[in-house]
Amino acid sequence: MQMSRLNQEGNSNQTKNLMRLTAISMLLVLLLAACGGGGGDAAMDSESDSGDSMPAEEMTAMGAGSVSGMVMFTGEPSERTPVRMNDDCTDERAEAALSEDMIVNEGALQNVFVYVSAGLPEGYSYATPADPVVMDQEGCMYTPRVMGMQTGQTIRIENSDPFQHNVHPVPEDNRGFNESTPGIGDYLEKSFLVPEVMISVKCDVHSWMQAYIGVLDHPYFATTDASGAFSISGLPDGNYTVTAWHEQLGEQTMDVMVVDGGMAEANVTYQ
Numbered sequence: 078m079q080m081s082r083l084n085q086e087g088n089s090n091q092t093k094n095l096m097r098l099t100a101i102s103m104l105l106v107l108l109l110a111a112c113g114g115g116g117g118d119a120a121m122d123s124e125s126d127s128g129d130s131m132p133a134e135e136m137t138a139m140g141a142g143s144v145s146g147m148v149m150f151t152g153e154p155s156e157r158t159p160v161r162m163n164d165d166c167t168d169e170r171a172e173a174a175l176s177e178d179m180i181v182n183e184g185a186l187q188n189v190f191v192y193v194s195a196g197l198p199e200g201y202s203y204a205t206p207a208d209p210v211v212m213d214q215e216g217c218m219y220t221p222r223v224m225g226m227q228t229g230q231t232i233r234i235e236n237s238d239p240f241q242h243n244v245h246p247v248p249e250d251n252r253g254f255n256e257s258t259p260g261i262g263d264y265l266e267k268s269f270l271v272p273e274v275m276i277s278v279k280c281d282v283h284s285w286m287q288a289y290i291g292v293l294d295h296p297y298f299a300t301t302d303a304s305g306a307f308s309i310s311g312l313p314d315g316n317y318t319v320t321a322w323h324e325q326l327g328e329q330t331m332d333v334m335v336v337d338g339g340m341a342e343a344n345v346t347y348q
């Protein structure tokens with residue numbers, strides 16, 4: 078009698094745990110889908126449900142302020158040219174890829190990595206996001222080409238192509254690697270432990286493949302979109318140096334002041 082009650086309780090606890098796990102998994106799947114996180118199989122860590130909770134001393138460095146702006150290019154942009162690929166790759170694509178080292182849309186410069194490079198309050202550390210950042214290899218190009226992540230955060234490098242890519246970052250301060258993603262659905266999960274802007278990523282099979290990853294020990298970074306816009310939020314009040322990095326046009330810095338949790342505007346012009 079007692080045994081069977083214990084068993085029942087055990088079973089119902091198991092059922093509860095199972096339901097909880099299922100709910101968490103479903104939430105993660107929804108979140109991933111909402112972020113447009115591409116295909117691949119969903120081998121996920123179901124314990125990463127507490128991504129938003131941070132220890133108190135890390136919370137205090139977060140603020141309500143932001144730095145937003147536009148990055149423009151005033152020169153004559155060179156025309157984007159079709160990327161020459163091998164047959165495997167062209168067969169995989171609906172249309173030819175265009176070069177991405179300089180993407181200018183009506184004067185707005187895309188793929189500029191913008192980050193806070195000085196001025197953050199000292200003595201704080203910033204929680205490492207539980208969610209990975211995702212980079213895909215699709216049609217023999219990296220998506221995104223330019224991205225940021227935090228030290229210790231996981232980067233999940235997916236392969237959406239039915240053939241091999243190898244992933245070969247060449248950092249100076251971090252540990253590099255050179256590993257294969259043999260086919261569609263394969264992925265690597267890696268992290269970088271030291272701040273480094275930028276880490277160049279290449280594929281030794283397809284020489285034109287190129288990506289850049291900015292690694293920082295704080296969350297205050299962004300990449301300009303097709304309209305040249307960026308926004309860095311969650312900043313405490315203070316005076317900051319913001320640096321903009323572009324793979325062809327180099328770096329620019331500017332000073333901004335965040336007051337009363339408001340928005341500081343920081344526009345960058347490359348000539």
Ligand SMILES: [Cu+2]
Nearest residue numbers: 242280282283
């Ligand atoms: Cu490749």
